Every structure is written in C-alpha cells, then in structure tokens.
Amino acid sequence: MLSKIKESLKNKKALNFEEAVFLFEKIDLMELREIAHEIKFGKNKDIVYWNKNLHINPTNICIGQCKFCLFSKEENQKDAYLLTYQEILDKIQTVKHFNIKEVHIVGGLNPKLSLEYYLRLFEEIKKLDLKLHIKALTAPEIDFFAKKENITIEECLKKLIESGLNSLPGGGAEIFSERIRILYCPSKIPAKDWLYIHETAHKLGLKSNATMLTGLGETTEEKIQHLFLLREQQEKSHGFQSFIPLVRHNKQGSILTAVEILRNIAVSRLILHNFEHIKAYRVQLGNKLTQLALFFGADDIDGTVIEEKITSQGNYKFINEEEIKKLIQTSGFTAKERNSLYEEIEI
Ligand code: SF4
Numbered sequence: 001m002l003s004k005i006k007e008s009l010k011n012k013k014a015l016n017f018e019e020a021v022f023l024f025e026k027i028d029l030m031e032l033r034e035i036a037h038e039i040k041f042g043k044n045k046d047i048v049y050w051n052k053n054l055h056i057n058p059t060n061i062c063i064g065q066c067k068f069c070l071f072s073k074e075e076n077q078k079d080a081y082l083l084t085y086q087e088i089l090d091k092i093q094t095v096k097h098f099n100i101k102e103v104h105i106v107g108g109l110n111p112k113l114s115l116e117y118y119l120r121l122f123e124e125i126k127k128l129d130l131k132l133h134i135k136a137l138t139a140p141e142i143d144f145f146a147k148k149e150n151i152t153i154e155e156c157l158k159k160l161i162e163s164g165l166n167s168l169p170g171g172g173a174e175i176f177s178e179r180i181r182i183l184y185c186p187s188k189i190p191a192k193d194w195l196y197i198h199e200t201a202h203k204l205g206l207k208s209n210a211t212m213l214t215g216l217g218e219t220t221e222e223k224i225q226h227l228f229l230l231r232e233q234q235e236k237s238h239g240f241q242s243f244i245p246l247v248r249h250n251k252q253g254s255i256l257t258a259v260e261i262l263r264n265i266a267v268s269r270l271i272l273h274n275f276e277h278i279k280a281y282r283v284q285l286g287n288k289l290t291q292l293a294l295f296f297g298a299d300d301i302d303g304t305v306i307e308e309k310i311t312s313q314g315n316y317k318f319i320n321e322e323e324i325k326k327l328i329q330t331s332g333f334t335a336k337e338r339n340s341l342y343e344e345i346e347i
Contacts, residue, residue, distance in 0.1 A: 062108025
C-alpha cells in the first residue's frame with residue numbers, strides 16, 4: 001500500500017479512499033511525517049510563509065448557536081458587542097505602524113446587521129488609503145446576508161466586491177458530515193452551500209481558503225469525505241489558496257492531542273495534492289506545535305494577527321515580525337513574507 005501511495009504522490013495522482021484511511025489509521029507517524037515533508041518540499045522547498053495582518057471581529061452577537069463556539073453571545077448577554085465603524089477604523093490606525101497588508105474580518109450572524117454595514121465598512125477601510133487587502137466574511141455570513149437582502153449569492157458577492165472585498169476566509173466549513181452538523185451546528189449551511197459560495201466567489205475572480213474543524217467526534221471516513229469534497233471543488237474552480245486544519249478548543253484548550261493534530265496536517269498535505277498551501281494556524285497551535293507542524297507538511301503559519309477572539313477568548317499572545325521570522329528560521333526553514341495572494345514581498 002505504501003509504495004502505491006508514494007507512486008501516486010510522485011505522479012501527482014489523487015489518493016483514493018482506501019489509501020487515505022491507511023494514512024489516517026495505519027501508517028507510523030514518523031513515516032507519515034517524512035512523506036508529507038517531502039511533498040511540501042517538492043511544492044515550495046524550505047520556504048514557510050507568513051504575513052502582516054490584523055484580525056477584526058466586528059460583532060460577537062450571533063443567532064448561530066453552534067455548540068463548539070466559544071465566541072458568540074446573545075444580544076443581551078454580558079460581553080456582547082458590535083463595533084462601530086470608527087472603532088474598527090481606530091483599531092486599524094492604531095496598528096498601521098506594523099505596516100499590515102491585510103485585514104481579516106469575520107464575525108457573528110448578528111440579526112441587527114444588514115449587508116449595508118459591511119459594504120460601508122469596506123468602503124471606509126479602502127478610504128484609509130493603506131492599500132489593505134480585505135479578506136472577509138465566511139460562507140455562512142455571506143449566506144446570512146444574501147438571505148436577509150433577498151438576493152442571490154452571486155449578487156451579494158458582487159456588491160461586496162464593488163465595496164472592496166478582495167478574498168474570502170475559509171471558516172464556517174466546520175466538518176461537512178451531516179451527522180456532526182446535526183449534533184453541533186444544525187442551523188449552519190450544509191456542505192453543498194458552503195462549496196457553492198466558494199465556487200461562486202472563484203468564478204467572480206476571488207481567491208479563498210478552506211478549513212476543516214476536528215475534535216467533534218468525527219470518524220476517519222468523515223474527515224476523508226470532507227477533504228475529498230474540497231479536493232473535487234478545487235478541481236472545478238481552482239480558487240482555494242490554502243487549507244487550514246482547525247482544532248476544536250474548550251475553555252482549557254485544544255480537544256485533540258498534538259499527535260492527532262500533526263497527523264491531520266500531514267494527511268491533509270497528502271490528500272489535497274491540488275492545494276498549494278497548508279497552514280499551521282499558530283493562533284490555535286501555539287508556537288512550539290507550529291514549529292513541529294512545519295515538518296509535517298505545513299508551509300504557512302498565518303501572520304501577526306495582532307488580536308484574536310474566536311478561539312483564544314482574548315488570550316492570544318501577539319508576536320512581532322522579528323519573532324515570527326525567528327520562529328520559522330530556528331526550525332530550519334526560510335521565512336518569506338507574503339501578501340494575501342501568496343506573492344512574496346521583496347524586502
Ligand atoms: S461558529 Fe459562527 S455561526 Fe456558529 S455560533 Fe459561533 S459565530 Fe455564530
């Protein structure tokens with residue numbers, strides 16, 4: 001089985017279901033690491049990407065009620081918030097000395113908000129004239145606003161693009177298994193709608209990312225089904241830039257062990273042969289596990305982020321540009337700053 005898998009990988013052939021099960025369940029972790037690292041190396045040598053970005057979560061008020069969510073609040077709950085335009089613009093102005101290139105904007109499904117809030121927000125951000133790339137709104141948020149406005153997904157995306165949207169993040173995919181969605185997030189859009197929104201965005205010229213949330217009691221088969229659906233979508237619309245394996249957290253931290261996390265990263269690298277980048281999301285993994293993940297197929301660690309509320313509950317520790325580069329370099333890799341479209345930034 002292993003030699004057949006290696007042969008398929010060498011010929012850039014998609015792995016089949018049986019081979020994917022073997023990688024998740026049978027192969028020794030160190031052997032898996034070696035293969036994933038070789039594939040990563042074949043794609044982008046010893047380079048590990050990072051960027052200068054700022055995360056902004058305009059509101060945590062959400063009607064979603066996903067059981068794994070540590071971020072959302074009901075409108076009347078303590079700590080529920082909705083930021084004004086000025087508060088968001090001030091956040092950006094406060095950190096502009098970091099020379100950020102991207103704002104990553106995602107939030108809750110706040111019933112008080114209309115699409116107009118984001119249209120104007122994007123216009124105001126562009127008016128700052130800081131050449132910021134706006135990566136914003138998960139597929140469930142796009143779906144929420146399209147339904148509220150009674151317009152199609154395509155019309156909704158076109159309006160957002162006109163106001164300054166430059167790409168989509170990969171959140172809201174969770175895990176595509178209907179069984180898990182019923183248990184944890186029954187009101188969330190199903191897999192086919194998530195994929196359709198990304199396909200439409202790709203058709204309109206936007207790039208996007210993809211994610212998979214694990215730690216929800218998913219089976220190996222459910223993880224493979226999720227990855228295969230992403231791989232098929234990429235074959236059709238070619239717009240995914242990176243895949244980000246996410247891990248469910250509770251108040252104490254990650255639900256998965258380090259070994260499970262590393263295996264998910266490595267197998268994703270091997271199954272998603274048509275994805276250029278696999279991200280070790282430093283905010284969730286912490287610095288040490290992120291360094292380790294670079295040997296398991298990951299080639300990106302996200303960026304400066306600056307502020308994070310979704311998984312870290314405000315406990316995210318900011319590290320600056322020099323510390324990010326050091327983290328990559330001391331692992332033995334070459335650190336390359338990229339923009340939001342994975343173009344290298346010349347210093
Ligand atoms: S995961 Fe997203 S949609 Fe679900 S409750 Fe949290 S903020 Fe709302």
